[in-house]
Every structure is written in structure tokens, then in C-alpha cells.
Amino acid sequence: MLCLQNPNGPMAVQECQQDVQAFFTELALAYYGHNVSIPICTPSMKNGTFFTIGKVYEFVPVSKDGTVTGYRWDQKNQFAISTYIGNKSWRNWAFSGKVNPDSMQVENMQVGLLDTMSQESSRFLSVQPWGAKGVPSGGPYASAMPKGMSLTTYFPNEKLLAAVKNKNINNNGIGYGRNRFSNSKQNAETVRYVNAWKSATGYKEGVK
Known part of the structure; x- marks a missing residue:
């Protein structure tokens, strides 16, 4: 242990x-x-x-x-x-x-x-x-x-959650759809991905 x-x-x-x-x-x-x-x-x-x-x-x-x-x-x-x-x-x-x-x-x-x-x-x-x-x-x-x-x-991957919340996914070099789509589509896919995860886990901001 x-x-x-x-x-x-x-x-x-x-x-x-x-x-x-x-x-x-x-x-x-x-x-x-x-x-x-x-x-x-x-x-x-x-x-x-x-x-x-x-x-x-x-x-x-x-x-x-x-x-x-x-x-x-x-x-x-x-x-x-x-x-x-x-x-x-x-x-x-x-x-x-x-x-x-x-x-x-x-x-x-x-x-x-x-x-x-x-x-x-x-x-x-x-x-x-x-x-x-x-x-x-x-x-x-x-x-x-x-x-x-x-x-x-x-x-929860707080870094990804914060990037989506602050709308600076690309600036931080992170995002679920990176290297696959243009920036706008990449951002939209990442936001959908994060929202789906929140729904699946019941995650709420500031609640651990």
C-alpha cells in the first residue's frame, strides 16, 4: 500500500x-x-x-x-x-x-x-x-x-473542461477533433464530446 x-x-x-x-x-x-x-x-x-x-x-x-x-x-x-x-x-x-x-x-x-x-x-x-x-x-x-x-x-480532465469553458481549445493545443477538421468544426466536435461526457457521468461544475 x-x-x-x-x-x-x-x-x-x-x-x-x-x-x-x-x-x-x-x-x-x-x-x-x-x-x-x-x-x-x-x-x-x-x-x-x-x-x-x-x-x-x-x-x-x-x-x-x-x-x-x-x-x-x-x-x-x-x-x-x-x-x-x-x-x-x-x-x-x-x-x-x-x-x-x-x-x-x-x-x-x-x-x-x-x-x-x-x-x-x-x-x-x-x-x-x-x-x-x-x-x-x-x-x-x-x-x-x-x-x-x-x-x-x-x-474529469479539468484541462479539457476549462479549455471548452473558456473557448480556447485551439490556443491550448488540445481538443478532441484535432488534426482532423478545420478549427471551427474541431471546436464544435470537442464541445459535443465534452457535453456528452458530462451527461453520461452527471458531472456538474464545481461538484466533486
Whole structure:
């Protein structure tokens, strides 16, 4: 848990590297269908200190013949590790990589903070924890989700929201439709994209 709180990365501290590498290997094995079990400290969990495993989704437009006809949440080839302290979300890491069956190590591993990824890519991301039906049978992940508590997390991308609000999308070099349309059409598409996301998530200005 301490290693996962580090904003510089879960393996930024040398003493964390071996344990976190093993942790991610176990998670990858579970994610790809292997029956593994990762221990969770039950007393800490009762006090609201725990981690959850979730799927990463990106809010994307649906197009037909080059015209945007709607929007949807599209699952990415990643999963997320979200840590909670006192039921408050602290760090949300996106993780990708597969386990080499010979070395039992994760190959092509990439780890990044989801809020940073959202800001840098001008996209909206979300994490939806595995439901009880999707949890590997050998792991205690379902028990790490308090009953009646929704842990779905949205990453609002304040930079993109502010750019649309201030009508300076192009000046900031961001916008959903960049490099595809003229400026006026790009701005209009970006505004529609942001408004669709707000509607889908119930986002309101100044409300967290």
C-alpha cells in the first residue's frame, strides 16, 4: 500500500521493486484467467484501507461514414489498481502487460497514473471495479468492495473542461477533433464530446 501511494511510481523506491513486480505479476495472472490469491489485511479493509482491481474505460465517439453518431465507454487493454485510505481514493494506476509463462515475469509492463494519462491525452477515462461475477475465484477481490458503495471513478480532465469553458481549445493545443477538421468544426466536435461526457457521468461544475 505504501509503495502504491508514491506519485513517482510504485517501483520508484528500490525496496519496493521486487515486491511490486511480484504483485503486478499476480494481478496479471488473475486478470488473464489464472486462479491466484492475493492476501488482503481484513482489519485494515474494515477501516477503509484497501485496494481494488478494475477495468479501464475510455469515453469515445461512435462514428459512421465519418460522422459522429453517439458516444460510448470503450474498454481498454488495461486494468487499474485503485488504493483507498479511509474510503478515499488516493492513487489510481493503469497497468498493462502480460506474463511470460517461462519466466513468470510481466513483459512490456507499463504503469501510469490515470489522472495524468487523461490530462495528457485530452480524453476522459474511468475505472469500473470488477463485479463479483468477474472476480477470479481464487482471489479475495470481491470482499475488498464494501457493500452498497460504488467505487466507479471518473477522471474529469479539468484541462479539457476549462479549455471548452473558456473557448480556447485551439490556443491550448488540445481538443478532441484535432488534426482532423478545420478549427471551427474541431471546436464544435470537442464541445459535443465534452457535453456528452458530462451527461453520461452527471458531472456538474464545481461538484466533486
